[in-house]
Amino acid sequence: MANSARSQLAECIARDLAPPGLEVSSAGSEPGRIRPEVVATLAELGLDASAQHSKGLDAIHLDIVDAVITLCAQEICPVFPRPVRRLHWGLPDPVGHPDGLEAFRRVARELKLRLGVLLG
Secondary structure, eight states: OTTSSHHHHHHHHHHHHSOTTOOOOOOOSSOOOOOHHHHHHHHHTTOOOTTOOOOOGGGSOGGGOOEEEEOOSSSOOOOOSSOOEEEEOOOOOOTTOTTTHHHHHHHHHHHHHHHHHHHO
16 A cells, blocks of 8 residues: 555654754555554654554645655556656565565665755
């Protein structure tokens, strides 16, 4: 299910790193439930994901979006309906990876690094 792992990790990490006033959200092509591994991984980073929920583009205020970062690798990426600044970071989906929780940690570390550069 899209919007259950990578984008949820990214949303929570970006909110933590973002300057005041920057609104951060995530959306996926097939919203589902946030994976428990995401909650555990974020907790290890000292971040609370309890207020987050998986959502589709229909739940986002599209008119205020300035930039979109897609994280999909081999699955379907959501299509944003208007021109905005776009970045594509095709990260592997940790869901179902044989490394289990460590796969989620790797994605979280990569997101923290990239988002730190972007938002730093």
